[in-house]
Amino acid sequence: SSYLSSGINAEYGGPRRDGRKCSKPVPLEVLCEHLECAPFQKMNSSGCGYETRMIPGAKWVGTRLEDISDLERSGRLGFWKLFRYISGANSDGVKINMTIPVLYQWFMDENYSLTGGQMFFYVPAEYQENTPEPLDDSVFIDEFDDAVIYNRAFGGNDMDQYEKEFERLGEIIEREDLSVDLRFVMTAEYTRPERGPQRHEVIVVAA
Numbered sequence: 001s002s003y004l005s006s007g008i009n010a011e012y013g014g015p016r017r018d019g020r021k022c023s024k025p026v027p028l029e030v031l032c033e034h035l036e037c038a039p040f041q042k043m044n045s046s047g048c049g050y051e052t053r054m055i056p057g058a059k060w061v062g063t064r065l066e067d068i069s070d071l072e073r074s075g076r077l078g079f080w081k082l083f084r085y086i087s088g089a090n091s092d093g094v095k096i097n098m099t100i101p102v103l104y105q106w107f108m109d110e111n112y113s114l115t116g117g118q119m120f121f122y123v124p125a126e127y128q129e130n131t132p133e134p135l136d137d138s139v140f141i142d143e144f145d146d147a148v149i150y151n152r153a154f155g156g157n158d159m160d161q162y163e164k165e166f167e168r169l170g171e172i173i174e175r176e177d178l179s180v181d182l183r184f185v186m187t188a189e190y191t192r193p194e195r196g197p198q199r200h201e202v203i204v205v206a207a
Contacts, residue, residue, distance in 0.1 A: 025155040025199040031190050036099045038122035043148070049172045050150050052206075057146045059131050060103065060120040061085055063139045068116055075104075078119040085139050086121065090132035097124055101188035101201070108185065148206040150178060151188075155198045162187055165202045173204065180204045 031037065038060075043052040063081045065074040079102070086096040099122040107116040120142070123131055131141055152169045154161055166185075173180055184205035191198045 025153040026191065028190070028199070031100060031199060036097060036122075036124050038099065038101065038103075047172070047176055050152050050169060050176075053149050053151065055144070055147045055149055057144055059123040059128055059141055059143050061123055061131075061134065061139060062105075062118050062120040062142050063136075065104075065117040065119060068114055071117075074117075075119065081136055081139050082119065082121045085134050085136065089135045091135065092132040094132060096127060096132075099124055101190045104187045104189075106185045106187070108182070112182075147184075149186075149203050150180065150206065151201045151203040153199055153201045155200070162200070162202060165200075169202055169204065178206070180206055 041054045103120040186203040188201040
C-alpha cells in the first residue's frame, strides 16, 4: 500500500510553473494521519531554517548497513531485512504494521568522513513493551534515550540534496551557536522514493 493517499499526492506533488514537480516537503501532521509515526514534540525554540523537536525514548528495530561504499545496495538490503522482521520473521511470528520514518544513523571519523551506518524502523506503540525478538542475527532491537534534535526537511527525489541540507544545517548550528553531539547524525525518510511527494530530513542531536 502507498505511504500516501492520492489526495496528498495531488496537494503536495503538483506541478510548478516550470512544469517540474514541487519539492515542498509533506507536513509531518499529514503523513502521520496515514501511518503511525515515531512520537515527537515540537519545541518553541525552532529558528529560521531549522526545527527543534523532543523525541521521547523508544524501541526501534535496526540493522547495520553492510557496505558503506555502496549505500544504494546496502540500503535496499537493510530495508528488506527489517521488512521481513515486521512481516513475521520474529519470535512471535506476528505481522507488525509499517511505521515512519525509516531512520538512518551515520558514523563518521574525526575528519567527518563516513565510516558506517545503521537503518531503523520505529517499533509501533502496540509492541513497545513486549517487543518480538528478530530471528535474523543481523537484525536487533535498540532502545533510544530521550533526545532533543535539530532538523531540516526537504522534498523531491534528489538524494544529493542530503549533503546540501547538512551543509545548511551546519551553517545554522554555527550561526545560532547550538551545541550538538556529532556522534549522532541521522537522516529520515517519510515517503517511498518512487511515490510522488517526499519528506526527507537531516538531523543532529543536541548535546
